[in-house]
Amino acid sequence: MISCYQFKTFMSGYIDKDISFQKRKCFEEHLDACPQCQKLYRSIVATKTNMANFPEVSVSENFLNNLQNKILAERNARIQAGTSRGFALKRIPSFAYGFTAALLAVIIGFYMLEFQPNTRPPQTPPKLVQEKIRPKPSIPNYEQSNPAMTTPGQLANSESARDSIADTPEPSHNIDPNFQNKIKTVKKAY
């Protein structure tokens, strides 16, 4: 036996015959025993029958003509909207915008790379080649020599060495214009 709450919850299934035979039996048992649910059930069934027999309403006689006019008016409005604007942005396919943007980005990128100041470090010849081109000046060992203990001859030697150091140009990072030729000569020497 089912309760009134269960009956109310699943009553539509019973009315629409959307429940199993077993459940249907339970519903019928409850209906026989409960006058309140019986009243509600009858009321719903009567309303449902009434609704199914509602008088049919139909469209007016001019319905088709009105519809055709509506469709034509809509079509004309669309055509007019298209022709009134000679150049309609809406008509341009969306991929065209993307393509133009990509093209602009490439052009701007190209110009930026082409005209930017040269900030790259200058090319220096490899170490081995540098050594071959410019022999190392012989620098005397100043740490070991004590000026108080040096003889005048040694002092003269050290002074000449200092001069030679002063004469040697500071190693620069500028590109040697004859760098390529020098490399060639070094390669020949090898």
Add this chain to the structure above:
Amino acid sequence: MKDSYKISDEELIRRFQAGDEAAFEEIVHRYSNRLMNFAYRFVFDMEEAEDIVQDTFLKVYQNRFAYKEIAKFSTWIYTITANLSKTILRKRRNRKLFSFSRLGPNDKDMDYPSKDRTPLSHIEEKFNKHTIQKAILRLPEHFRTTIILRDIQELSYEEISNIINAPLGTVKSRINRARLRLQEELQELRGE
């Protein structure tokens, strides 16, 4: 509502998509009254209902290629009509127009005795169609849609499920609650 046409609705819309305007006319012929009944029960106004049906067909005409044969054509067209009907109701509510749904239980002047009295049960005699229509208009939108589709249009649970885009279980429980709510509204209208 069983269709007994030789050419199915889906075939007709396929022909219309291919450019056959006569197929569209056939669709209008098949559905105009069915949709009119649905829209009229929904908004309870002949002019508005006819506007809704015309707008439905206009939408079908304009968006013919939007229909894909994954759903039944009837489901698609009913969905359009239901949505348009809901829009009309919302507009009406915004304008705060007088409607039957605002009538109180004491406003019984529109009731008229039923002419087609049959020796059925006492309850059946008591209710007339106009009162039921008034009670339908008092239902919330989601109950109204389901009860019209089920009890007036006599569509299956599956079709309703597709039209209102809700699971089958939801449809069943919604129909049940709508029927119970309708009884409450009827009792209120009768002043019981």
